[in-house]
Amino acid sequence: MRRRAVEPRTPLSRERVLQAAIALADDGGVEALSMRKLAEELGVKAMSLYNHVANKEDLLDGILDAALAEIAAPRPDADWRTQIREIAVSAHETMLKHSWAADLAVRAKLGPGRLQYGDSLLGCFRNAGFSKELTYHAYHIVESYIQGYTALVLNYRAVDPTQFDDVLARFMRGDFAENYPHFTEHALQHIEPEPGQDGVNAYELGLDLILDGLERLRDGA
Amino acid sequence: MRRRAVEPRTPLSRERVLQAAIALADDGGVEALSMRKLAEELGVKAMSLYNHVANKEDLLDGILDAALAEIAAPRPDADWRTQIREIAVSAHETMLKHSWAADLAVRAKLGPGRLQYGDSLLGCFRNAGFSKELTYHAYHIVESYIQGYTALVLNYRAVDPTQFDDVLARFMRGDFAENYPHFTEHALQHIEPEPGQDGVNAYELGLDLILDGLERLRDGA
DNA sequence: GCTGTAAGCATACGGCGTAAGCTAAAACGT
DNA sequence: ACGTTTTAGCTTACGCCGTATGCTTACAGC
Numbered sequence: 001m002r003r004r005a006v007e008p009r010t011p012l013s014r015e016r017v018l019q020a021a022i023a024l025a026d027d028g029g030v031e032a033l034s035m036r037k038l039a040e041e042l043g044v045k046a047m048s049l050y051n052h053v054a055n056k057e058d059l060l061d062g063i064l065d066a067a068l069a070e071i072a073a074p075r076p077d078a079d080w081r082t083q084i085r086e087i088a089v090s091a092h093e094t095m096l097k098h099s100w101a102a103d104l105a106v107r108a109k110l111g112p113g114r115l116q117y118g119d120s121l122l123g124c125f126r127n128a129g130f131s132k133e134l135t136y137h138a139y140h141i142v143e144s145y146i147q148g149y150t151a152l153v154l155n156y157r158a159v160d161p162t163q164f165d166d167v168l169a170r171f172m173r174g175d176f177a178e179n180y181p182h183f184t185e186h187a188l189q190h191i192e193p194e195p196g197q198d199g200v201n202a203y204e205l206g207l208d209l210i211l212d213g214l215e216r217l218r219d220g221a
Numbered sequence: 222m223r224r225r226a227v228e229p230r231t232p233l234s235r236e237r238v239l240q241a242a243i244a245l246a247d248d249g250g251v252e253a254l255s256m257r258k259l260a261e262e263l264g265v266k267a268m269s270l271y272n273h274v275a276n277k278e279d280l281l282d283g284i285l286d287a288a289l290a291e292i293a294a295p296r297p298d299a300d301w302r303t304q305i306r307e308i309a310v311s312a313h314e315t316m317l318k319h320s321w322a323a324d325l326a327v328r329a330k331l332g333p334g335r336l337q338y339g340d341s342l343l344g345c346f347r348n349a350g351f352s353k354e355l356t357y358h359a360y361h362i363v364e365s366y367i368q369g370y371t372a373l374v375l376n377y378r379a380v381d382p383t384q385f386d387d388v389l390a391r392f393m394r395g396d397f398a399e400n401y402p403h404f405t406e407h408a409l410q411h412i413e414p415e416p417g418q419d420g421v422n423a424y425e426l427g428l429d430l431i432l433d434g435l436e437r438l439r440d441g442a
Numbered sequence: 443g444c445t446g447t448a449a450g451c452a453t454a455c456g457g458c459g460t461a462a463g464c465t466a467a468a469a470c471g472t
Numbered sequence: 473a474c475g476t477t478t479t480a481g482c483t484t485a486c487g488c489c490g491t492a493t494g495c496t497t498a499c500a501g502c
Contacts, residue, residue, distance in 0.1 A: 011449075035490065047491075048450045056490065106324065106372050108380045115401045122403035135403075136410050140373060141427035145362075148369025151327050152361060159329045180336045182343035182356075189357045206362035209434030210427065217430075232480075256459060268460075269481045277459065 012044060014052040018062045022098065025063065030100040035059075064104040065111030070094045073120055080128035081211055087121050088146050088207055095150045102151045118143075130218050138214050145210055149203050156190070164191050233265060235273040239283045243319065246284065251321040256280075285325040286332030291315045294341055301349035302432055308342050309367050309428055316371045323372045339364075351439050359435050366431055370424050377411070385412050 020041050025033045035056060039046040053059045072090040074083035095101045121142065125135040159167070168191055170176060177184045241262050246254045256277060260267040274280045293311040295304035316322045342363065346356040380388070389412055391397060398405045 034488080036488085045451055047452085050491075051449055103327065106376050108376055115404050118407070119401040119404040122407055126403055126406075132406065132410070136407060137423035137426060139407060140370070140423055141366075141430070144369035144373050144427065145366050146369070147372060148365035148367070149361070151368060151372075152365050155327050155329055180340040182347055183336050183340040185347075185353065186339070186343055186357060186360060189353070202358035202361055205358060206365065206431065209362070209438075210430055212434055213430030255457080257457080265480095266482055267458095268483085271460075272480055 012042065012048065012052055014062070016042065017049055017052050017059070018066055021059055021063050022066060025100045026098060030060070030103055033100075060104055061107065061109045061111060064101060064107065065109075065113040067094060067098045067101040067113070068105075068111070068117050069113030070098075071113075071117050073116075074124065080124050081215075083124045084121065084142070084211060085204065085207060087117070087124070088142065089204070091117065091146050092150050092203060096153065099154055099157075102147065102154055105147060125214075128218070130214070134214070134217060141210060141214070142207075145206060149206065153201075153203075167191065233263065233269065233273055235283070237263065238270055238273050238280070239287055242280055242284050243287060246321045247319060251281070251324055254321075281325055282328065282330045282332060285322060285328065286330075286334040288315060288319045288322040288334070289326075289332070289338050290334030291319075292334075292338050294337075295345070301345050302436075304345045305342065305363065305432060306425065306428065308338070308345070309363065310425070312338065312367050313371050313424060317374065320375050320378075323368065323375055326368060346435075349439070351435070355435070355438060362431060362435070363428075366427060370427065374422075374424075388412065 017038070021033060021038055024038055024041055035049055036046045038059075039049055042049075049059075053062065068091075071087065071094050074086040078086070095105070118139075122135060122139055125138050126132075130138060167187065171184045171187050238259070242254060242259055245259055245262055256270055257267045259280075260270055263270075270280075274283065289312075292315050293307065295307040299307070316326070339360075343356060343360055346359050347353075351359060388408065392405045392408050
């Protein structure tokens with residue numbers, strides 16, 4: 001009776017709650033993550049969660065920051081472009097892995113994960129000799145691209161591939177190809193990718209374009 | 222008694238429902254848009270909406286597409302870069318105006334508005350001599366950037382400017398500036414913008430970087 | 443051992459999307 | 473002109489959701 005405290009129940013903690021929430025969101029998306037289901041997953045009743053989390057918004061902020069904290073820091077000895085590419089690729093992959101993170105990233109709250117990530121990206125530019133002002137804009141541009149491309153890939157992945165035939169049929173139906181010829185062409189490229197190009201990925205291509213341009217700006221417009 | 226049909230009630234229609242939904246979302250965001258509130262706004266009960274809209278998802282798809290349809294077509298006589306810039310700027314402004322549109326844009330459904338917009342952007346590239354393959358990637362890159370930058374601006378706008386002092390205080394508090402020096406510098410630039418730079422905007426700067434790079438790719442890597 | 447505090451629980455409220463079935467009015471075939 | 477079908481809107485109800493309030497229980501520090 002005295003040792004019962006030890007055996008059946010590992011006490012909750014913010015860590016455990018966030019962990020479980022991430023697991024729940026990883027399969028099923030954010031919309032599948034409710035306080036009640038999360039509690040059940042933890043063998044607990046819904047209101048108990050509020051001892052470790054202020055409310056659902058706090059929970060979402062928490063798992064978002066935990067995800068962003070997974071973004072790998074760049075190798076410190078690499079040159080600046082390599083470093084930025086490493087950050088960008090890691091951010092992309094992390095948000096693809098936690099497919100809900102891209103949705104949540106549209107929220108202002110600054111946790112340590114986000115701060116670390118942002119600081120490291122900004123530091124790459126500053127250390128590479130970018131001015132304060134150019135760094136300011138470069139950060140926004142690169143950040144936008146990372147965020148946007150990731151969202152695009154996830155959006156594309158959200159369409160069930162078994163429905164490709166339906167989509168294809170729709171685009172072949174007379175007036176579609178007539179009214180939207182270029183979009184039809186584009187959609188067909190998605191559905192029947194050329195050998196050597198896998199569905200969508202030009203992520204690093206676009207990133208390099210941007211870094212090229214930024215470098216040119218740095219070296220005197 | 223026979224003329225009563227005429228006087229008090231304009232009958233609902235999909236158009237009117239979408240219109241009211243857009244108005245409701247424009248102030249208050251998507252989370253303020255519920256079937257019940259929307260019905261009330263229209264002087265009707267919730268279930269009546271389902272005569273004109275399949276379900277809430279259909280409603281959201283509807284207002285998103287209506288918003289995207291507002292994106293202006295480019296002047297047909299302009300040169301390709303100007304055309305793309307016009308589309309990109311119009312898309313940006315439209316989504317800033319309907320601040321919920323950027324959130325919703327992360328959904329696969331293809332309505333006529335989106336098709337028109339996408340087709341027109343793709344057409345610019347094709348007409349400018351971009352190959353099928355390069356256009357495929359150029360579209361993804363530009364689309365990502367537009368989407369991402371818009372989301373970033375909206376995210377920034379979501380922080381209440383009256384809280385700037387709090388944020389500033391947080392960044393000045395000792396260890397913050399120490400742990401995240403670059404982010405601190407960046408945040409200060411947001412809060413105390415240099416004269417001549419308004420908060421965030423390098424949208425067109427980044428766009429030009431991308432277009433420069435794409436043009437170079439077109440003209441032979 | 444007592445007591446203050448924190449963790450978990452039970453109950454309840456108001457809001458949500460929407461399924462099912464009803465009524466009344468408009469549209470249509472004859 | 474009339475009966476029938478279709479349609480628009482309403483009522484009710486169900487099962488989710490986040491969470492306010494107030495309880496019990498168990499552990500920590502004196």
